[in-house]
Amino acid sequence: MSLVSIMLSESVTNPEVVAKAKDEVSFGVDGFYKYSLFGHEAWLTTTHVSLFIIMILLIGFGIIANIAIRRADPYKKPGKFLNVIEYIVETFDNLTKVNMGEKHGYKFSNYIGTLFIFVLTANISGLFGLRSPTADYGVTLSLALITFVLIHYNGFKYQKAKHVTNLFKPIFLSPINIIGEIATPISMSLRLFGNVLSGTVMMGLVYGLLPWFAKLIWPAGAHFYFDLFSGAIQTYVFCMLTMVFISNTFEEE
Secondary structure, eight states, rough: OOOOHHHHHHHHHHHHHHHHHHHOOSSOEEEEEEETTTTTTEEEEEHHHHHHHHHHHHHHHHHHHHHHHHHTTTTOOOOHHHHHHHHHHHHHHHHHHHOOTTTTHHHHHHHHHHHHHHHHHOHGGGGGGGGOOGSHHHHHHHHHHHHHHHHHHHHHHTTTHHHHGGGOOOOOOOHHHHHHHHHHHHHHHHHHHHHHHHHHHHHHHHHHHOOOGGGGHHHHHHHHIIIIHHHHHHHHHHHHHHHHHHHHHOOOO
16 A cells, blocks of 8 residues: 555544634635626635636736737747747647638637646646636536537537427437437536546645645645646647537538
8 A cells, every 4th residue: 555545545534624624625626706697696706816817817818819910020030929829829720620620620729729728727727836728617518518509619610400300310310319419518518617627626635634744745636747747738638629520510611
């Protein structure tokens, strides 16, 4: 048994530690301000604060990048910042081109790029002491619903009435086809939400149950896996599913 396992087992069986952990274990869902909305009680939570901070950072980065591009001298070698921006743009252009085809991929490079950067930033925000917004189902469901709307918008745009009639081919499988369409945003949102929330819960238990000296080193490795590695994987999976589902609605080449 590892040293960490021993410390965890001893902590869990110690009544004093368990009583203290009830007050110390936190999954980051805290309310800052209570207000009334349409007669219902609502709270401004840590998720909203994290979302606001991430939005400000990303919008600020976009504004700075736009200014840098506009002020760039086409006759001079671009600086490191412009090289980074160019690399990011080319990466998402190539990603959408490969997965959605050259004919349609460029139309979605901005959306996929924005989605990827936002979800990745939200997933790894736990490294900086914030609560990951994607550990809130309201956030992941909203992202999945945007994808759901894009899927059917492009379905009607390119396939017209065939987009609907395909659900009834063959007719005896139409209930399954309809359920499958409805399940798309639910499965996408739950996959992202579940993986990020599980990491948040694990880190909350680690910080709440481990003794102070064990918190100095061991949680760093857990943060690397749950926030950075798992966060990057889930971001890639979510964006890949978005591209695959949307590209399936294009007309046959």
